[in-house]
Amino acid sequence: MDIRTGLFYLFSAVLLFAAFRVITARNPVYAALYLVLTFFQAAGVWLLLKAEFLAISLVLVYVGAVMVLFLFVVMMLDINLQSLRQNFWKHFPAAATVGALIALEMAAVLMGGFRVAEEPKALPGVAAAAQAGVQYSNTKELGKLLYTEYLYPLEVAAVILLVAIIAAIALTLRQRKDSKHIDPAVQVRVRAADRVQIVKLPPSLPQPPAAAAPAEPKA
Known part of the structure; x- marks a missing residue:
């Protein structure tokens, strides 16, 4: 077994483990991080297949944009995990049936791919370049x-x-009453005279102290 085959089995094993942990992790943040690991392993498999464009697209688009957005949303939301686990066993038979059906469909598709078939037609430019070395x-x-x-x-x-x-x-x-919406066109057309008004006031003098009242004569 050469190093390329070994890397393929390594990436595939880690990919299957990470994909399994995505659906079994109790914490949604951990599930999203395992999904990031799954994408990285899939990108590694595509690199082994010489599909560099698909690999870098997967890393940049899904890991760099989509999963970062998912992590921000999951970490900002206050998710009550106890309420999510209350009706788990109630819906488990329906979920197991759908999962088994999807597994059978995927098995039927994958088993058909192992049959001997004609070699796919190569691209004209790729075939010519391969023949020329x-x-x-x-x-x-x-x-x-x-x-x-x-x-x-x-x-x-x-x-x-x-x-x-x-x-x-x-x-x-949408027009919301509780949002403070500002029209940019109004901000552009605003003038200083409309916002600030200078008023001239006469200078204020200190008020003289009140004269003391004369004391009443004693009887």
Whole structure:
């Protein structure tokens, strides 16, 4: 067994353990951290498969952005774990049935992948570079495919993401009575004369002390 096979088994073992701890950890923060470890191990497996672009995308997008957001949300929310565990055994049969069904479906898909099939057709640029013995970049070949053969699906996906971003912004722009909203246009048009008014007042003099009342004569 060479070092590449050993690394594959190591990454796979840690990935399965971390994925199992994601669904069994009682603390949601620990579950999110185990999910981060799972993403790193999957990125390592992709590096062994020479898919550097997918590996770095997984680390940057999911670990660097999505999971950091999840951690902030989980740590800021006051989650009552006792209330979450109250009805666990009540819903366990339905959850076990769904989990077993998903496991059977995944097993059927994976077992079909071990059958002997025709070799996948290699990309034209990759095949030519491999025959010539020249080092090629899978990121470059992926970019060529995205912006040539899959240009329209890429644009459709970009438009869908843009609509989702606009919808998320529109959902947050609600008029609330308890929020102190400031219109930026009003701030730009403001003038100093509208905010500050200088009033000239006469100088104030100290008030003279009151004269003492004359003492009454004694009888």
